[in-house]
Amino acid sequence: MARNLDAKCRQCRREGEKLFLKGEKCFTDKCAIERRNYPPGQHGQKNIRLSGYGVQLREKQKVRRTYGLLERQFRKVYRKADSGKSVTGEELLRLLESRLDSVAYRMGFGASRTEARQIVRHNGIRVNGRRVNTPSFICRPGDVVEVAESAKQQLRIKAAAEAAESRGFPEWLEVDPKALKGTFKARPQRSELSSTINESLVVELYSK
DSSP states (O other): OOOOOSOHHHHHHHHTSOOOOSGGGGGSTTSHHHHOOSOSSTTTTSOOOOOHHHHHHHHHHHHHHHTTOOHHHHHHHHHHHHTSSSOHHHHHHHHHHHBHHHHHHHTTSSSSHHHHHHHHHTTOEEETTEEOOOTTOBOOTTEEEEEOGGGTTOHHHHHHHHHHHHHOOOTTEEEETTTTEEEEOSOOOGGGSOTTOOHHHHHHHHTO
16 A cells, blocks of 8 residues: 655645644644744755745645645545536545545544554444445445444544544534544535635646
């Protein structure tokens, strides 16, 4: 299975904002963005002006890295969003948030999307009582997502659930952190998602 092995903190610094790729570290003053908020490399502190294409590319890379997808996977999701009747950019974000690894992360079953994806891969998540080990599985409204009994005693899952409970859960999810179980109530509205993402730039890039 192909993976992005780039250092997580370098990815955040390259995009100039927190992508929350390192779990709890991102919420502390040890976060790389808090200490060195400029791109990595010897020329990172130079003020480089991006072209229109460069701005679009950086926004696409930011979204792709936030959700932990490789280029081929991201293009596949984009084509699916573009084939529907909804606004392409908004549909793209809804599809990304509906992925099982994203849902498991939002419910607090993993400290980061990477960790949530690993738990899904290792048969640690059930959807409607059935084992699902495909991170790209698209959840539908009403789906019940829970941690498998064999994985409920893992300390990392318990710690992630406690941390997520302290921060609160998104409106489109209903979560019981003690039972490590939740319901995907509805697909999120654009107003409920990150305001720092400009999905129209991604659409412009792929429309060329």
